[in-house]
Amino acid sequence: MALRSLHHVSFTVTDIEKTQQFAEDFGLRTVEKSDNHIIMKTAGGDAWCYKAVRGERGFTGMGFLVENASDLEDAVRDHGATPVRKLETPGGGYGVTLTSPEGMKIDLVHGIEGDTPAEVQPELRLNTPASRVRFSEPQETRPLGPATLYRLGHLGLYVNDYKKNAEWFVNTLGLIVTDSMHIPNVPQKTVVGFLRIDRGEKFVDHHSVFLAEDKRSDLHHISFEAQDYEAQFRAHRWLGSQGHELNWGVGRHPLGSHVFDVWFAPDRYRFESFSDTDLVNNAHVHGHHDISKHEMDCWSDEPANKYFE
Ligand SMILES: [Fe+2]
Incomplete structure (x- = not known):
């Protein structure tokens, strides 16, 4: 079974209207909406990536795009996924669903027709002591x-049990642990992992899934x-001006x-x-770090507590 990328997440939310307002302020775009549900996408060419249904606050699942239609059949045969079904979400396609050791629903999807990606804005051109690139011209002003x-x-x-879940994500979905963290002075007790998609020599994001016990x-x-x-700094200012609640940032993670x-979204899930993520491939050597010796933000002294409260 070969995964290509993370595709979507789904939630139950207590207030569809407030959720939509927040998510649109955050940058998502509405594709489909009723009194009881909303489906949204990014501007990058996905048909959809976020679905919320009215209900009690809850995370109801996530989905990965697989490389081949046959990967869906493999998941049914080898890993007990639900039978292949036609998807009713935007862009169509087919999917199956797996259940993680702690009951999380994980869809595998294929054949979804995407959208035209939005253009990237002009790149920042920075004048530095070593490199002058902008002359008689102000810095690009983003809206x-x-x-x-x-x-x-x-x-x-x-997750309640890091080891059990990490093994499942590795053995069932084929993810690879890029970096992990253990409790102070006990390398055998891992409590945090950053897992990436295995695309061999192709470079992928440092992680697609982060697990924390x-x-x-x-x-x-x-x-x-x-x-x-x-x-991000412009969007940060915008979200503040619209009365949304900041959790943490803008900062830079070392790992x-x-x-x-x-x-925070209205039901206090974090968006x-x-x-500027690291990209790694199969030449990457797994890093295992002592959590007490590792800061989480290079740009501030703020403790990470509020990120995990
Ligand atoms: Fe993150």
Whole structure:
């Protein structure tokens, strides 16, 4: 079974209208809407990536795009996935569903017809002491408003049992642990992992799934790619001006290197934008780190507590 990328996430939410307002301010675009559900996409060419249905607050699943239609059959035969079904969501396609050790629903999807991607805005050109590139010309001013988001890039999960879940994601979905963290001075007790999709020599994001052992078994955050940190700082200011609640950012993670900005959606699930992620391939050597010796933000002294409260 070969995964290509993370494709979607789904939730039950207590207020469809407020969720839509927040998500649109964050940068998602509405594709389909009724009184009881909403489906949204990024501007990067996906048919959809986010679905919310009215109900009690909850994370109801995630989905990965697979390389071949036959991967769906393989998942049914080898891993006990549900029978292949036609998808009713935008872009059509086919899917199956697996269940993780802690009961999370994981769809595998294929054959979804995407959309035309939005153009990338002009790249930032930075004058530095070593490199002068902009003459008699001001810096590009980005509009104040929702970020242009290009794709759902990764998500973070709280799990009760790191080892059991990491093994499942590795053995069933074929993910690879890029970096992990253990409790202080006990390398055998891993509690955090950053898992990437295995595409061999092809470079992929440092992680598509982040697992953190916790009393909760739930989604921690979803993360969408923005163009660069300039776009994130502008969106940060916009989200604040619209009365949304900041969780953490703008900052830069040491593991994965990406610049992050994290906001609370109405049901207090975390929405993150990221940019400038590390890309790794099968030449990457797994890093295993002592969690007590590892800061989580290169740009501030703020403790990471609020990121995990
Ligand atoms: Fe993240």
